[in-house]
Amino acid sequence: MTFRMDRRTALGLGTVATAGAVFGTAMPAAADPTEEATTGLDRDRVAARIAAAYQRESTRAGGNWQAYVSLTGPDGPLVTVSESADRRIEAYSVNKIAVAVAVLDKVDRGLLTLDHQVEVTQAIVVPGGDGIFSLDGAYPSLVTVGHVLANLLTVSDDTAVRLCGLVCPAAEVNQILVAKGFPNTQVQPVANPNRFFLGTSTPRETHDLLRALVGGTLLSATSTDLVLRLLRSPVAFTDGVRREMSSAERARVATKAGWFADARHEAGVIFDTAGAPLVTYALFADGQAGADDFGATHPAVQARARWGRRVMDLTAGLGGSGATHRRHTYRPSNGG
Incomplete structure (x- = not known):
């Protein structure tokens, strides 16, 4: 007791x-x-x-x-x-919400559109990860930002994270989140500016x-x-x-x-x-x-x-x- x-x-x-x-x-x-x-x-x-x-x-x-x-x-x-x-701990895929917020902030500001197309190459696919892109097997292909976000937030697609990085690099994701009042909710940049680990919150x-x-x-x-x-x-x-x-x-x-x-x-x-x-x-x-x-x-x-x-x-x-x-x-x- x-x-x-x-x-x-x-x-x-x-x-x-x-x-x-x-x-x-x-x-x-x-x-x-x-x-x-x-x-x-x-x-x-x-x-x-x-x-x-x-x-x-x-x-x-x-x-x-x-x-x-x-x-x-x-x-x-x-x-x-x-x-x-x-x-402050590793948030893992919970931070995919924060990534989506950063991408949609750019949409709201007219810097990006949901029908903007990104290329899915074999090199960008996360092998064996969660989601559907790793199951497709038909690359290269084109998908829209809207399609990427749908996979990011529903089936928690790991490749979708990398596709978000093509339109909203790690540094920009973090800047947007800090500006919105979330300094601890940050992705972790890597050498490639368009890729990142999902980081902390x-x-x-x-x-x-x-x-x-x-x-x-x-x-x-x-x-x-x-x-x-x-x-x-x-x-x-x-x-x-x-x-x-x-x-x-x-x-x-x-x-x-x-x-x-x-x-x-x-x-x-x-x-x-x-x-x-x-x-x-x-x-x-x-x-x-x-x-x-x-x-x-x-x-x-x-x-x-x-x-x-x-x-x-x-x-x-x-x-x-x-x-x-x-x-x-x-x-x-x-x-x-």
């Missing part, structure tokens, strides 16, 4: 006004606050229960966790989890970047809609937060995962049924067992799946705040 209370302090639960009541005299000491009904609860109590669910699942998965999670409210976001939130900066995106202060309305449409699409990442959800629920979650070696990260936004942002999360994890398991059975990925389902249930009936982002209707096709 002492460990759980100490870790609760580390999670930053003191930032939630009623956290002490939720975990103290408001219910029996032996009760699990995440298992009680949430009907009629105020946002402070829901926020505390989201934090308790995170504590339980991250402890169960083990390893190291760095996270920052908030629940929107009428007076601004309630911070529900803050664990090593300002630790912090849980707080990744969270704040997502908040700025849904708040409409990061990109134009058109570019914002494009990013969210891709991150909420049925082909976006489904093994983590969205795994235990219906198709309608998944469409309410914009999410991006990143993985390399023993790290398993995910960040995104859960929207209410009207399309207003409700929960914003950045969950970074490493050091768990199963470094060679990049599937849904990895402990950290399983933890995010259980946490995502719990958060969806806890926030049922709650409304978000801020600009709404409509869900694009999913229409399966049988060809023809």
Whole structure:
């Protein structure tokens, strides 16, 4: 019990006004606050229960966790989890959102268009990496920037990163992100100025970047809609937060995962049924067992799946705040 209370302090639960009541005299000491009904609860109590669910699942998965999670409210976001939130770490493919933001910033400024074509050569393809370009086998070919971004943010295509570098070099990506207020969210340049490793971020900066995106202060309305449409699409990442959800629920979650070696990260936004942002999360994890398991059975990925389902249930009936982002209707096709 002492460990759980100490870790609760580390999670930053003191930032939630009623956290002490939720975990103290408001219910029996032996009760699990995440298992009680949430009907009629105020946002402070829901926020505390989201934090308790995170504590339980991250402890169960083990390893190291760095996270920052908030629940929107009428007076601004309630911070529900803050664990090593300002630790600068390798973000891996979660930073593909930041790369897309830099490219779309150039589109917004009229320096680039989505139908601009880039050449896919055999030399630029990442062999064996995630995505579809490495599976194609027919090069050289031409694709548009829009096609590149679609693959970057849905199937997390690694070659798409290099293609983005052709239109937005590493130094420019970093300059754009610094100008937008994200000095720790940076790609790592290499000798070739058009190539880079995906670099670093912090849980707080990744969270704040997502908040700025849904708040409409990061990109134009058109570019914002494009990013969210891709991150909420049925082909976006489904093994983590969205795994235990219906198709309608998944469409309410914009999410991006990143993985390399023993790290398993995910960040995104859960929207209410009207399309207003409700929960914003950045969950970074490493050091768990199963470094060679990049599937849904990895402990950290399983933890995010259980946490995502719990958060969806806890926030049922709650409304978000801020600009709404409509869900694009999913229409399966049988060809023809």
